[in-house]
Amino acid sequence: MKLSCCSVFCCSGTVSPYAKGMLDARISQDQIGSVYDRLSSIYDIWGNLAESRARHRAIELAEIEDGQRIVEVAVGTGLAFNEIVKRNPNGRNTGIDLSAGMLEKAKNRLKKLSGVHYDLTIGTAFDLPVETGCADLLVNNYMFDLIPYDDMDRVLAEFRRVLKSGGRLILVNMTVGESLPSRLYDFVYRLSPKTMGGCRGVRLADKLKQHGFTVEVREYHQQMLFPSEVILAHKAR
Ligand SMILES: C[S@@+](CC[C@H](N)C(=O)[O-])C[C@H]1O[C@@H](n2cnc3c(N)ncnc32)[C@H](O)[C@@H]1O
Secondary structure, three states, X not given: OOOOOOOOEOOOOOEOOOOXXXXXXXXXXXXXXXXXXXXXXXXXXXXXXXXXXXXXXXXXXXXXXXXXXXXXXXOOOOHHHHHHHHHOOOOEEEEEEOOHHHHHHHHHHHOOOOOOOEEEEEOEOOEOOXXXXXXXXXXXXXXXXXXXXXXXXXXXXXXXXXXXXXXXEEEEEEOOOOOOHHHHHHHXXXXXXXXXXXXXXXXXXXXXXXXXXXXXXXXXXXXXXXXXXXXXXXXXX
């Protein structure tokens, strides 16, 4: 865990993420692609058992209208993307992920849909292969819990770049548990980050505000004791 000068107060004087109960990422981004290639065959079991309610709520909050330009970053096996594309068959839907294995699963899921428009592309959240100011909606589920705290600003700046003025941002993250049992997962992460697929609890609402997003909703959900936050924000006009 990086503590350096940030034990409780950062050099800037703001409260450090560690004081808010957040751990830092311990699997480097260079390793994430191969970690998720290996997890791709079993990921949906976890995704359905512990994350489905938060993902479902995120789709509700997105209020998708057919014809929109939608980008999902870290699309994974396409659990949310499938629902997005069904609701936006005549729009343009792009799913991006680092892991070829996860994308392969998403392609298999999406090929069952007909009369829809989408593309699934390998890429990174740090440098999205998407035009500036094009997206009505950007969705990003369970990725910031893998991103080192100090790198989150770069990703949020990239999300801002891609969104239209007034565009909507939906984020779902593993978050810091609000009950003692729900902190079990961060406890497992401390012992073995790979057992948690590299995910630890994070809170993104404050960072979003720092990046000029207006946070409209931040909800806490718990499923199988697994703590998630669901955030709806928009890029200020
Ligand atoms: C925990 S899975 C979540 C997958 C999917 N969003 C879901 O909710 O089912 C994390 C995903 O984030 C992807 N990922 C991690 N860092 C990324 C980055 N910098 N750019 C794009 N994808 C990334 C991983 O490859 C993996 O597919």
